[in-house]
Amino acid sequence: MFQFNGYVLDVARGCLRTEDCEIELRPKSFEVLRCLVENAGRLVTKDELFRAVWPGVVVSDEALTQCISEVREAINDREQSTIKTMPRRGYRFAAPVSKPGSDDEHQRPAPATLDDATTSRLAEKPSIAVLPFVNLNNDLQLNYLSDGITGDIITELSRFSDLAVIARSSAFQYKSKSVDVRQVGRELGVRYVLEGSVRHDEKRIRITAQLVDAITGAHRWAERYDCELKDAFDVQDEVVRTIVTILQVRVVEAEAERTLSKPPATWEAYDYYLRGFEAWAMGFAQRPIASLYEARRCLERTIEIDPGYARAYVVLGRTYTYAYVEPRDDAYLDPTALERAEGLAMTAVRLDANLPQAHTFLGAVLSFKRRHEEAIAECEQAFLLNPNFSDHGVGLCLIFAGQPTRAIEVMRASMRLEPFRNAVRLAYTGHAHFMLGSYAEAVTPLRDSAWQMPDLRITQLWLAAAYAKLDRLDEAHAAADEVRRIEPNFTIERWKRTAVYKRPEDAERLFDGIRKAGLPDS
Structure with missing residues (x-):
């Protein structure tokens, strides 16, 4: 059984009902609703619906359209806010869904085999670790792509205050290692683990993902996404939304639209951002000044392509604050470097006022300018936007x-x-x-x-x-x-x-x- 918006979809009895009455639906319309509800939160393509509802039979689009119309009438969705049409692609069930009496709604205590001390660290909310997605291309230089996609999923999941997400640096300890997800669950103190892989060529990208219960080892959800590179960001949103739905994060559609950040406009911009972030991380940790310059080159290219991508301004700005406070080159103690960083921070906040990273970076810059009250206020704003932010x-x-x-x-x-x-x-x-x-x-x-x-x-x-x-x-x-x-x-x-x-x-x-x-x- 599935519950949503005051309705119960009883798969065993094949009926849809409210608290007071049963609602009639033709069998095919019922199956369409069932397919959408079982995949709530993600795009269900027309082809998937045809295979699920009319297996082995060729039917017209009109047959599916009629079923969707009947379902919307049955669940009082005249505004199409519950079943959203994705033009030329399919439909997405946008309402929160739960299973009465199941572990998804009333999570049972962890079995005694799970370390109690580890469990207590994250017990107050559903918890997940996103392991580094595997690069299935033979070219190791493309690791930045799978790592970047992993990092973005972690970041987007961390926006939801009802979900505890293990940070990137801890999750990446398992990179290139064969692991037992139950061991990962014990070591990180999480209930769920997400694994995945990335493969791409010049025109297309394939992302696979699977969600595993880290206590039982059972697979809770798996999906494969194939798309043209220009559609990669839509795929990213679908992955995040689906995971959030399965973990029963009670987020209405309006909240989801507010919290999921907008990706850059083109794949090329995103590609440069990932390269720039990787170079910045290397420059910070290992200190080669050439990495810092490479980071700036890539991030500036990102901004040229997509001037509205706030995250690129944040990372670019960090290269200037780091050069200002650490003796790396002529920017050390140069006030123009700090001014450059402040300008980039202000631009990031203006472009995306809901991005916590933009506020904490601005806070760091203001702190070095001795504007301490303003700096703390920016940090507080970041935590208001996302209490799970680190x-x-x-x-x-x-x-x-x-x-x-x-x-x-x-x-x-x-x-x-x-x-x-x-x-x-x-x-x-x-x-x-x-x-x-x-x-x-x-x-x-x-x-x-x-x-x-x-x-x-x-x-x-x-x-x-x-x-x-x-x-x-x-x-x-x-x-x-x-x-x-x-x-x-x-x-x-x-x-x-x-x-x-x-x-x-x-x-x-x-x-x-x-x-x-x-x-x-x-």
């Missing part, structure tokens, strides 16, 4: 604003969706402890962060100060040597321009530790 930059904004305790809370909440912690969150957590005077508690996350990203100068600097405050001077001097390795001409006076702490006592606490570690004032 951005480590919020932690640094809070530390600069004199709120280290809250920064730790935010980083802990972020790590809840990051079972495999990343280096930047660890660094910000450690620095927040430093600002609270908890130097011993600061050392461990800072040291772990420095081990993971040894070329990120700010982490080495914070670690040197923490060791110095604990009078562990040999270790402080070793961390200070790492700072000199990255920036041979480092001076506190020069670096102060990016030490934008709201409270003077916070800045002085840090400067005192840096001096004690052996780094010069000027």
Whole structure:
């Protein structure tokens, strides 16, 4: 049985009814409704309906149109808000659907074999991990495409506050590994796992996806999407909508339309965006300046093709803030780099005011301009748009604003969706402890962060100060040597321009530790 909009579709008895009465439907019309309801949330093509309702028989479009008309009359859908026509393609059942008495509506407790501690982390809402989609092309250089599609699905699912989505960095720990989804469920503390693959040639793309219950290992849904490259974004929306429906996320059509971001206009723009994002991530983690320049080239090309794509402005802007605060090239401490970043951030917010990444990036820029209240307001707006959103930059904004305790809370909440912690969150957590005077508690996350990203100068600097405050001077001097390795001409006076702490006592606490570690004032 399926419930929707006050109706019950009883497949076993072959009837449609309300609480008060049974509604007559011709058998073929009933089967059309059944097919649409069973596939609620995704496009059901005309060919699928013909195969399901009239198997082995050739019928005209008029036969299907008549059945759709009868179904709409039966469920009082004269406005066509429940069964949506997708011109020349098929139909989509847009109302939320549930199964009375099933696990989908009343989820049973996990069996004893699932680690209770792991389960408790995400127990308050349906949880899912999206594993890296497999690149079925022989060309490894096309990994960026399957990785990008995976990342976009994670991002779009994360917009729904009723769904806990494991972050990209944790999900990608399983890339290129053969895994048992039940083991993944135990390790990440999720109920559902999405797997998939991508194959494409010059003209077409095929995306396969399957949703698996990570507790039982049972397959809950699978689909294959074939389309021309220019239609790839429509396919992406269908994948996300279908997953959300199956997981019983109670989102009405208007909310779904508001929260699903609009993809760029053409495949070429999206392709450049994926390449740019990959280059930016490499430049940040491994520090080759050429990657930063390649990221800018690709992202600027994205914007040329599709000037309305807000995400491209966000990532492009991040390349400028990073170059401003880290000694990479002539942009280091150059105010024009920060101005460029602010302009890109403002444009991203203007283009898509519902994009959380745009608000947190703007908050980061405002923070470096010492506009702390405005920075925090932008971060708050991001979380209002999506309480499930995770951005480590919020932690640094809070530390600069004199709120280290809250920064730790935010980083802990972020790590809840990051079972495999990343280096930047660890660094910000450690620095927040430093600002609270908890130097011993600061050392461990800072040291772990420095081990993971040894070329990120700010982490080495914070670690040197923490060791110095604990009078562990040999270790402080070793961390200070790492700072000199990255920036041979480092001076506190020069670096102060990016030490934008709201409270003077916070800045002085840090400067005192840096001096004690052996780094010069000027």
